[in-house]
Amino acid sequence: MQGHRHAAIGRISLLAVVAVLALTTAPAGRLPATALGVAAALAGASVYSSRLLSGRLRGLPTLDLVVVCLVCLGQSWTVSPNMSRDHPNWVWYAATVAVVAYQWHTTSREGATTIVVVTLAYLIGSVPTGDVAWPRALWLLVTATLSRALYLRVRQGGRQADAVRGRRERVRRTLTVHRARRTDAREHLAALHDTAASTLLMVGMGAVDGREHLPARQARRDLAVLRSARPDTTTRETAPDELLAGVVRHSGVRVAVTRSGTTPLPAGVTEALRGSVREALTNVARHAGVGDAEVRVERDADAVTVTVSDSGRGFVPADVPAARRGVSDSIVARMASVGGRAYVDSAPGRGTLVRLEWSASEPDIAASAAVEPRAAEEFAEPTADYFLHGLRVAALTIAVVTLFVWELPMLLGNIDHYASPTRQFLAFGGTVVVAAGCAVPVACRRSTDRWRLPLTIVVLAMSVLSQQGVATRDLGTPAHWTFGNPGWFALVLFLGRGVAPLVVVSTVELVPTVVSLCRADGDDSGSLSAVLFGGLVFWSGQLAIGLSAKALRRTADTAMRHAAEEERMRAEHLVSESVEHDRRQRFAALEENVVPLLERLAAGELDPRAESVRRACAVEAARLRRLFAEHDDAPDPLVHELRAAIDVVERRGVVVTLAMRGRRPALAREVRRALIDPAITALAVAEATARVTVLATVGTVTVSVVADARPKHGVLVDDRARERVSVSAMTMENRLWVEATWTTKDSREPTRDASAW
Numbered sequence: 001m002q003g004h005r006h007a008a009i010g011r012i013s014l015l016a017v018v019a020v021l022a023l024t025t026a027p028a029g030r031l032p033a034t035a036l037g038v039a040a041a042l043a044g045a046s047v048y049s050s051r052l053l054s055g056r057l058r059g060l061p062t063l064d065l066v067v068v069c070l071v072c073l074g075q076s077w078t079v080s081p082n083m084s085r086d087h088p089n090w091v092w093y094a095a096t097v098a099v100v101a102y103q104w105h106t107t108s109r110e111g112a113t114t115i116v117v118v119t120l121a122y123l124i125g126s127v128p129t130g131d132v133a134w135p136r137a138l139w140l141l142v143t144a145t146l147s148r149a150l151y152l153r154v155r156q157g158g159r160q161a162d163a164v165r166g167r168r169e170r171v172r173r174t175l176t177v178h179r180a181r182r183t184d185a186r187e188h189l190a191a192l193h194d195t196a197a198s199t200l201l202m203v204g205m206g207a208v209d210g211r212e213h214l215p216a217r218q219a220r221r222d223l224a225v226l227r228s229a230r231p232d233t234t235t236r237e238t239a240p241d242e243l244l245a246g247v248v249r250h251s252g253v254r255v256a257v258t259r260s261g262t263t264p265l266p267a268g269v270t271e272a273l274r275g276s277v278r279e280a281l282t283n284v285a286r287h288a289g290v291g292d293a294e295v296r297v298e299r300d301a302d303a304v305t306v307t308v309s310d311s312g313r314g315f316v317p318a319d320v321p322a323a324r325r326g327v328s329d330s331i332v333a334r335m336a337s338v339g340g341r342a343y344v345d346s347a348p349g350r351g352t353l354v355r356l357e358w359s360a361s362e363p364d365i366a367a368s369a370a371v372e373p374r375a376a377e378e379f380a381e382p383t384a385d386y387f388l389h390g391l392r393v394a395a396l397t398i399a400v401v402t403l404f405v406w407e408l409p410m411l412l413g414n415i416d417h418y419a420s421p422t423r424q425f426l427a428f429g430g431t432v433v434v435a436a437g438c439a440v441p442v443a444c445r446r447s448t449d450r451w452r453l454p455l456t457i458v459v460l461a462m463s464v465l466s467q468q469g470v471a472t473r474d475l476g477t478p479a480h481w482t483f484g485n486p487g488w489f490a491l492v493l494f495l496g497r498g499v500a501p502l503v504v505v506s507t508v509e510l511v512p513t514v515v516s517l518c519r520a521d522g523d524d525s526g527s528l529s530a531v532l533f534g535g536l537v538f539w540s541g542q543l544a545i546g547l548s549a550k551a552l553r554r555t556a557d558t559a560m561r562h563a564a565e566e567e568r569m570r571a572e573h574l575v576s577e578s579v580e581h582d583r584r585q586r587f588a589a590l591e592e593n594v595v596p597l598l599e600r601l602a603a604g605e606l607d608p609r610a611e612s613v614r615r616a617c618a619v620e621a622a623r624l625r626r627l628f629a630e631h632d633d634a635p636d637p638l639v640h641e642l643r644a645a646i647d648v649v650e651r652r653g654v655v656v657t658l659a660m661r662g663r664r665p666a667l668a669r670e671v672r673r674a675l676i677d678p679a680i681t682a683l684a685v686a687e688a689t690a691r692v693t694v695l696a697t698v699g700t701v702t703v704s705v706v707a708d709a710r711p712k713h714g715v716l717v718d719d720r721a722r723e724r725v726s727v728s729a730m731t732m733e734n735r736l737w738v739e740a741t742w743t744t745k746d747s748r749e750p751t752r753d754a755s756a757w
Contacts, residue, residue, distance in 0.1 A: 011049060012046060016042070037078040044063065059107075064098070068095055068098045069117060069118060072091055078090075078091060099140065119141050146398050181582055186334075186631075189329065189628055192628075193624075194225075194275060194278055196598060201621040201648060203601070203614055203618075204615070206609075219602035247281065251278070251285060259297045260299065265304060273304070273358070284352075292311075293309065294309050296309075303360065395495060396442050403431060403435060424469060430459075434458050456501075456505060460486050463486050488542060594620050618652070621648050626680070630672075656686075656689075660693075663696055667742070687707075687709060692704070704740075708734055726741050
């Protein structure tokens with residue numbers, strides 16, 4: 001539709017200008033016929049433009065085409081006989097503008113038909129004048145063909161922009177969804193670590209003596225957290241008092257709270273601070289050896305600082321094993337996810353201080369991820385650049401074709417008209433250099449800023465050099481071959497920077513010619529008319545392309561904003577669906593063992609001091625630790641996840657040795673789970689020592705456990721085969737032996753890690 005609009009408005013506007021020139025330069029004897037022809041051309045163009053703008057025009061503009069052909073056929077009555085076949089006249093210009101406009105809304109076949117019909121009508125109409133205007137007819141044909149090429153190139157640029165934008169939007173959408181899923185998964189794991197994993201580990205380690213009421217209370221809290229949806233991370237704001245809501249009450253220690261400031265916080269920041277404070281207080285209850293802690297919240301207009309301190313036994317932060325995730329994941333990583341920072345200051349005997357900071361001036365990573373689809377230009381050059389490149393290529397093509405197909409033959413055909421042919425060839429050579437200077441950056445898609453001014457000066461100098469060697473009577477004729485040429489190169493160099501540079505270049509080129517005509521002796525009205533009409537042909541086309549570039553940039557930018565908004569909504573919907581699906585899957589996995597165990601603890605149905613309950617909690621705590629380890633970037637995921645499960649056993653005081661033999665292939669996540677799960681169950685009944693062996697041979701991987709276990713424990717291992725993993729277990733005296741073996745379908749077939757969150 002933008003092409004239709006430009007064609008309609010451009011044609012009627014330019015035809016109005018040429019009508020004025022036609023009436024002011026027409027001889028008195030032919031003024032009535034000229035006026036009639038001009039009126040017919042304007043009427044036809046007005047109807048054509050109106051129908052085109054309203055969308056009622058489909059296919060060939062038959063009526064307007066007939067009017068244009070009649071105007072061409074009647075040129076012997078409407079054009080001054082003083083105008084030779086080499087001089088452009090208003091009929092030729094009206095015909096050129098018409099066929100140029102037709103190319104922007106017709107099919108290629110229809111456009112070609114209009115070119116042939118109008119060109120033939122112009123040639124036939126020139127016969128009664130006694131001299132067939134072959135040169136102007138040929139140039140009409142070339143101009144219309146170049147217009148079609150320009151239209152096709154702009155459409156190609158639009159299709160390229162759409163294709164590139166579509167591909168990059170798909171990539172951006174995938175990245176946005178992936179980032180949102182990973183962010184939600186990290187938050188889920190952090191919440192799981194702070195709640196269920198801590199409660200189950202506490203029961204599994206037997207750390208509830210004298211605090212039998214604590215597991216039930218924490219289990220109720222854990223279930224509430226796991227079942228709640230994650231709040232919005234970017235829009236809703238909450239007051240600082242909500243920061244500590246529920247955290248202090250369920251902390252297990254006495255907390256003294258100091259607050260200052262009441263400015264609301266983004267909900268995502270509040271959630272991150274709340275989770276970090278909760279984990280810090282949990283660590284006080286479990287590790288500090290004291291029953292008191294202090295929380296201080298300081299809030300101003302742009303930042304918030306929260307400190308959690310205690311006077312307990314303290315520790316060395318650098319000595320915390322990587323498997324311990326309370327500080328690294330639940331505090332530091334959680335604050336980093338919203339653009340904040342966390343610092344831990346502690347030393348043996350000096351207590352611990354956890355400092356949490358967030359500032360509105362810092363980039364909010366979660367918010368950035370949420371609004372990422374709005375910034376389409378972040379991943380791709382603006383759509384308008386593709387259109388502009390297409391226009392620039394088309395303008396350069398017109399300039400080069402004009403130079404070699406039209407101007408060079410005119411130079412050679414009029415060589416006897418020049419006092420100094422060398423001057424003309426020098427001007428032509430300089431113009432060729434300018435063409436080459438424009439072609440290089442366009443072909444390489446580079447900016448023309450560096451050479452814009454020097455090339456413009458050179459092409460204007462070549463035009464003046466050639467014009468000074470042309471006789472006054474030949475100005476505006478084919479002998480004046482450089483006329484209109486500098487504007488095309490200026491268009492290439494300044495495209496997208498408005499029309500002011502084009503106006504300046506055209507004025508600099510026109511002024512010497514008009515001055516020479518005005519100073520000349522004799523009647524040069526024919527040459528002046530030729531100059532005016534010829535200049536109108538070139539400059540109007542150049543200005544039209546310049547204005548189109550500006551309009552296309554605005555249109556493309558608007559379209560890009562609308563597309564980005566649609567993509568944002570599409571990505572938000574997809575993120576919502578994907579995150580909700582992931583949450584359902586995660587909770588379904590927890591409902592198999594963890595949730596029922598927490599529910600029975602919360603209801604008081606299980607005694608946390610009972611050995612069977614402790615063992616069941618230890619197994620689920622180890623499985624959760626393995627789950628956390630699955631999301632680490634480790635060179636050997638199987639051993640890394642196995643070590644995470646072993647860490648739970650070692651906290652109970654069991655001495656575990658790990659032996660590894662053979663080169664282990666990359667295994668899928670489900671295979672690793674099937675191999676590790678029997679080992680977790682076996683380690684849960686170990687009393688003092690256990691030995692874990694990982695053996696890899698050609699086509700097989702085996703994980704075996706030998707643990708000291710009393711016979712009353714029995715065999716608790718699920719020996720059902722999963723993921724091509726066979727499980728066997730055996731008890732003998734005070735020993736439990738469990739072995740899980742994975743076998744490939746083909747031992748020669750390489751395996752790949754198919755795990756993905």
